[in-house]
Amino acid sequence: MSKKHKHAEHEEHADETWLIPYADLLTLLLALFIVLYAMSSVDAKKFEDMSKAFNIAFSSGKGILDQSAVVTNANQMNVIDQTKPNSDGNQTMSERQRQRKAESLRQKEQQQLEKLKRQLDQYIRNNGLTAQLKTQLNQSQLLITISNTALFDSGSADIKQESRKLATTIGAMLEAYPGYEISVAGHTDNQPIHTAEFPSNYELSAKRAINFMSILLASGHLDPKLISPTGYGEFRPIATNATAAGRAKNRRVEISIIRKYTDAAATETLTVAAEQ
Template identity: 25%
Template sequence: MNEDSPRPKKQDEGLPAYMGTFADLMSLLMCFFVLLLSFAEMDALKYKMVVKSLDNAFGVQREVIADAVPVGTSIIAQEYSPGEPKPTPLKVVRQETIDDTREKIKVTMDEEEVARQQAQEIAEETQKFREALDEEIKEGLIEVESQFSRIVIRIRENGSFPSGDARLNPGFKPILRKIHDVLVGTGGQIAVAGHTDDVPINTPRYRSNWELSTSRATSVVHELLEPGDMKPERFVLEGYADTKPLVPNNSPENRAINRRVEIIVLKSPVEESLTRSIDELINEHDAVDGSVSTIIER
């Protein structure tokens, strides 16, 4: 051999160095897939299908009859028991509602209709009182007026009661009978209120204007109830003394105006009819709420 020729490199003994790194990589990949397999849940049916397909793919002809389908959550678990599936509850709220806007419009229309009918009824009944008491109104003994949801029949003291007394003049009783005849055909509650002027009274019979005003109202109520064809439950008795004057008590003429007994026919106000309509809507809504149910489907 020529001494000047290059010598061949000496080969290292054993496997190449990269094989160590490659082996480590394969080991890590194997561990990774084993971990994935251990974390996976076992579907027995799919597992059986996969095994069957592998048998057919690799030509395995031997059949092993299994007594039971394998169950479990991991194929590497040594001891396991079948789990109980618990689906996530699904809350479904089923509710029936009503059209509030439509009902509000209906209530508004009902309110307007009730107000119109009530105004017409009050106007007709006021006219009946005026026709029945036409002579007394012209003589200044009686005043009749309508005030929104009520009719006021105002009886002046002149001709009806003696001064400082609550006993009705006999000549005034026929006038009360006319008022009675119209009240019989009129609906609503009846309030009878007595009023006096500011001149104090103190007699053995009446200690103050309070007793005088109340006694005069009582006399009118007794006269209206005497025929027996009106229910006492319709009447309300009130005495105001000099607390509610129509005009200032600064002259004899004004004091005579303030001495009076008022028969007030109270009609059901529109608010009461509207309240009844709203109550009916609330009752209907409560009935609908009774049918609302919350169902939990599993």
């Protein structure tokens, strides 16, 4: 009777070795579903992170009864899901704020330069100087071009007495718009000059630029650090030097009010005609 009882207990004991591969299979399926879920809204960075998590799950050697590796990977993915959008969102917001600020500054500068141009154009019309002065507003600067005949005698760098008022008036207008870098450039035609004072057109054009700049600074309200004179001689013509009319156009002084804020992506210049 005792032997039969022991034999029955032995027969009722089931073989549980199948639990090991079954637990491993469930572990792999769980890791696979986690990866598939994460890939439903994946980007390149998240895919790389999910791939690492997937590799860890496969190489961890843990079964269903010990899920620490899977739980750790799931926590890592939760951290990625929670921090990545916020990080991108903060960067995007910061970039948008910088773009809006830059655009606001460009618009304000555009309005200032357009206002200054209107004032100059009004002065030119009121004083009958349309043949001698012109203004142009483009993407990089507000350019004021003055014919040399309005400022200097031939071969001289001394500003005519009657023209000093013009330079003074331009300087007074610029005082209302501080902070802009200003370039004063002298240009000549290609007719050679060789005197004790001016060995070449370089010296003549540079001296004319310096003399005009000196009048701009005479009031003491413009920042000397922001103004620079340059002499280009005959090497930046805007017309042909083969005719008298062309040479007259090339003899000029240019005052450039340089923009502080420019749009590097712009493909079209903001050109405003001198006469509107």
